[in-house]
Amino acid sequence: MGFVDEAKFYVKAGDGGNGCVSFRREKYVPKGGPNGGDGGRGGSVYIVADSQLHSLMDFRYRSHFKAERGGNGQGQDRHGRGGKDELIRVPLGSVIKDADTNQVLVDLTEHDQAFRAAEGGKGGLGNARFASSTNRAPRKATPGQLGEEHWLRIELKLLADIGLIGLPNAGKSTLLSRLSAANPKIAAYPFTTLDPQLGVLHFPWSEPCIIADIPGLIQGAHQGVGLGHQFLRHIERTSILLHVLDASVGEEQMLADYATIQEELSAYSDELKDRRQVLVLNKIDLLDEEELQARLACFSHLGQGVMAISADERIGLEELKNTLGELIDEHRSRGSDDLSGE
Known part of the structure; x- marks a missing residue:
């Protein structure tokens, strides 16, 4: 069930x-x-x-x-x-x-x-x-x-430290399985994840945290389209949003995918729009170096680091875990009432 x-x-x-x-x-x-x-x-x-x-x-x-x-x-x-x-x-x-x-x-x-x-x-x-x-x-x-x-x-409304967000088939389920011992359903078609999946992310220097792969979002979700509020309800309480993008689809489509998620967050809640985010470009194993640098340059205006990984090939995962661990420690030291980015 x-x-x-x-x-x-x-x-x-x-x-x-x-x-x-x-x-x-x-x-x-x-x-x-x-x-x-x-x-x-x-x-x-x-x-x-x-x-x-x-x-x-x-x-x-x-x-x-x-x-x-x-x-x-x-x-x-x-x-x-x-x-x-x-x-x-x-x-x-x-x-x-x-x-x-x-x-x-x-x-x-x-x-x-x-x-x-x-x-x-x-x-x-x-x-x-x-x-x-x-x-x-x-x-x-x-x-x-x-x-x-x-x-x-x-x-x-799930209580998780980190919420994985992104369009269907961005690779969130694979990433969750690599970061934790969770075993979500993984397949090459949209809406593989119909229900939130929880995993525990362990750090050698700090307390573990809960990470949730939440159902994929589509345009109009804040109005109940697709999985709609079933997605947005569960990210209200996550401390950090890990926004996963499929970098293999091309620059124009990737930017459109990014805009779709941000618009849905903003339309649902101003607070979600300002929640601390970590942007991750996934599936970089399908790109050459020139294409990867071009993808990264697309987000240089954000003023924050953009991480490049391949969840499937386990590229860049240790660096991602270290970054998440530092952010979680920072969040815990500030208190649970500070959920927004700097």
Whole structure:
């Protein structure tokens, strides 16, 4: 089954247990007092972020989540048992919204961060609660309150340090497989990657980072064309964008491909347009030296280094890894709120 990055689901907290009407029946005590216990609180539904999960696959098989009802009160002042909570585990980067209003309720970005999606109903009061000096034998008890219930929507935005972007067939999947131990599907036709793929990039001097090969972008993606927002949603949270271009297609086409990606980023979000990018010209094994220098010169106006590699032939990969490692270290030292380039 494929990657799932959006789902609609129903949550229902447990109802509270009912209070009990009961009186003591003791030998040699002609008029026993009230001893009805309270009902137990219904269980609540919690959504919990889990760093071990990377997709919403479970929501394909289950869309209703219900917590346990509270137990009813009993005689002899015995209170009902509280209902068991229902825990829904989701990946980091999950955004929970109200399905009707589309209002964002919570953004789960840390491991074990929990959100109470539906609160359990309070238990009802037993008749022992209503005893007073003027009413020594109350026959009143209250029912348990209903638990909350909602239809919710969950959207997943991958939390990755580096996001691979580029048009279909630019060689991103091959590059991910060379930089990490990931094993994405690789073939010589567009849209090989229909789902985001994650890999771990290791450095000898620093902590590893997460790198994501995100579905290829086409013109009009910000309007939902092609894979549309399925692509753009996932790059919102990447610290660095690694823009991969196929350098073998010719200078004019390569520049057009570059412009397409930049226009889509800008149309989707001004913040994405200014996100730190590393531009990589791929498939240089198909070029001679003169052609390569001409391709590099096309981007001299950017004022930033342009890297030339061949993911397939493993050319230039060590230099690329070193550059990425330095940028990640720089980003981490500044803090996660600084995602833009200099």
